[in-house]
Amino acid sequence: MFPLNPKHMPKSVASLISDYASSLISAYASITALGMLFHAVVKELKDLIPQWVRSYIYLKVQNYFFKPPPNDHLTLVIKQTSGIVLNEVYEKVDVYLGAKISPSDTRLELSKTYRQKTISLAIEKRGQVVKDTFDDIELQWCYIAKSNKSSKTNNSPAADDEEVKHHCGFELTFNKKHKSKEMDSYMPYVFAQANSIRQREKVLKLYCSANYSSSRSSIDLVHPATFDTVAMEPELKKMIIDDLDRFLERRELYKKVGKAWKRGYLLYGPPGTGKSSLIAAIANYLKFDIYDLELSSMFSNSDLRRVLLSTTNRSIVVIEDIDCSVKINNRETAMSSKTATPGYPASKFTLSGLLNFIDGLWSCCGDERIIIFTTNHKDKLDPALLRPGRMDVHIHLSYCTPNGFRTLASNYLGIHESNPHHICGEIESLIESTEVTPAAVAEALMKSDDADVVLEGLVKFLKEKKAADDELKKAKKADEERTKAAKEQGTNKAERQERDEDVSTNCEKNWQKREATF
Ligand SMILES: Nc1ncnc2c1ncn2[C@@H]1O[C@H](COP(=O)(O)OP(=O)(O)OP(=O)(O)O)[C@@H](O)[C@H]1O
Incomplete structure (x- = not known):
């Protein structure tokens, strides 16, 4: 039998085995060291390379090797x-x-x-x-x-x-x-x-169109106004809600008659009568985003077109204070630096650009759009903007009415039919004969948590306002009468002058006749 003890082996075989074993051990040690180094490098890279880059590399490698x-x-x-x-x-x-x-x-x-x-x-x-x-x-x-x-x-x-x-x-x-x-x-x-x-x-989102060079920005629209909180005549409120509902249901009708599926509203009335609140209420009712278009930041019709194209369906495009946000001279002439409104840069924006946006070809790029213009002075608007068919519904937001006050009193103080307050009757009759905005009434109702204090304060405020209004009316009337009298005096004077002239001409003519007879 061959001896297993290396001592008994022939010298060359024993040394061969021991060499082999030591090289195996050193190879194992090197591989382990290399593995540890690789592991350390991978760990280091893992910390250095962001996860999304690693995922991307992983995807590419996976696609390369395992992709069918x-x-x-x-x-x-x-x-x-x-x-x-x-x-x-x-x-x-x-x-x-x-x-x-x-x-x-x-x-x-x-x-x-x-x-x-x-x-x-x-x-x-x-x-x-x-x-x-x-x-x-x-x-x-x-x-x-x-x-x-x-x-x-x-x-x-x-x-x-x-x-x-x-x-x-x-x-x-x-x-x-x-x-x-x-x-x-x-x-x-x-x-x-x-x-x-x-x-x-x-x-809901509120998008603000900035100027040409900056990108569109949006914030969450957190406006609490709803149709329940807006103070206005119940019939008007109902008319608006019915109109919006009808608009939403008429997709097929708009298609059938070949009209763009959009509706235009013009909200007009003095400042503080709830135009912005009504817009927020409409957005909350329809769950539509709002695009607030700043005309003063548009420098050309293509700016407007660009902004319009980036609006989404089911949205409300708002242009507030259309009468003063930009000076639009006429349909064709763009504003030159000479005609620019002081404080606003010269604009190439034209009325025809705006009209095109409302009912021209560009108005069709989108579905289910509401376009709302607001103004404090409807009479200052270009008649082209008011032409029938352009803004479908004109809504007048007026001074506070007794109905409007009831809505505000219910919202702010919890005063309503089943929880009445004895001063409300007096307030309602004062409101009927005073020009006071819902904003002013709302502010007065916020002054205290105590309903008695608030309502007494409101009565005082309304009486003062009424007295000031009466004073102003009297002064206006006196002024008008003075102007009328001055006019009449002027007319009388002119008539007298004419009469005198006629008399002198007649005298002259008579004198000439007499001269001729002599
Ligand atoms: N009809 C209203 N119903 C309820 N609150 C109103 C109404 N009108 C005004 N307010 C109150 O007054 C504040 C200002 O009103 P709002 O901004 O809606 O008026 P506006 O007509 O848009 O004014 P402006 O023409 O100055 O923009 C609102 O935040 C709201 O609290």
Whole structure:
């Protein structure tokens, strides 16, 4: 038998085994050290490279190695903008994916607006890969954000913003054979889901159009005004609500008669009569976002067009104080620097641009739109703006009426038919004979928590206001009478002068006749 003890082995074999063993051990040690080094490097990189970059690299590597043959797959790219306007598909996908959280997600976004009652969780978009299944078809969504810095010139920040938007979007990858199912069933499903999520979590937005170079900005619209809180005549309130309801139901009718599905309202009345409050009440009633258009920041018709194109459907476009926000001279002539309103830069904005926006071709780019103009001086508006068919409904918001006071007293003090107050009758008759705005009444009602104190204060205020109004009326009347008398005196004087002239002419004629007879 061959001796197993190395001592008994031949020298060369023993040394061979020991060499082999030591090289095995050193190889193992090197591999372990290398492994530890690799592990340390990976750990370091993990801390240094943001998660979304790692996900992106992971996706690319995964796609490279494990992707089925490329011919089998189709990738649809959904960019954030389509031309110069927001891409609706992007918006819908954004909402849809925002609500999808899977156990494998490692980064989530936490948010809560002041209006929301609970904190909401959503996946963090950047670099996230979201797997979805629809009718047993596997789909993969990925958010892309490419910057195109090399091709950039010295663009303005707004242009940069547009550029970034243009290169942001989603990629949807799936097997080619399901293409028609994707387009015919999956995308409508995504749209429907997004709409119902939006409706559930609807937080109204107030968009402010800044100037040409800056991007559109929005804030949550947290205006508490509703049709219950706005003080106005009940019949007028009912008329507005009925009109809005009818408008919403008439989609098919508008289509049938070939009219853009939009409605124009002109709200006019003195300051503080509730024009802005009514706009907020309409937005809250319809659950429509508001676009507040600052005409003074528009420098040309194309600015207006651009802003209009970026508004969404089911929205209210508001132009407040149309009579003084910008000087619009006539339909064709743009404002030159000579005609510009002091304090406003020269604008190439024209009335025809605005009219085009209301009922021209540009008014058709969108559905379910309400356009609201407000003014304190309807008489100062260009008749072209008031032409029938342009602003469909003209709503006069007047000084406070007894009905208006009842609404305010109920809202502010909880005083109503079943909880009356003995001073209310006196206040109502004072209000009937005084020109006082709902804003002034509302302010008076806020002065104390004690209803007696507040209402007595209001009576005092109304009496003082009435006395001041009467004084003013008297002064006005006296002034008018003086002017009338001066006019009459002037007329009398002119008549006397004419008479005198006639007399002298007659005398002259008679004298000439007599002269001729002699
Ligand atoms: N009709 C109203 N009903 C309830 N509150 C009102 C009404 N009118 C005014 N107010 C109160 O007065 C405040 C100012 O009113 P609001 O801004 O709506 O008036 P406005 O007519 O738009 O004024 P302006 O022409 O100066 O813009 C509101 O915040 C609200 O508290």
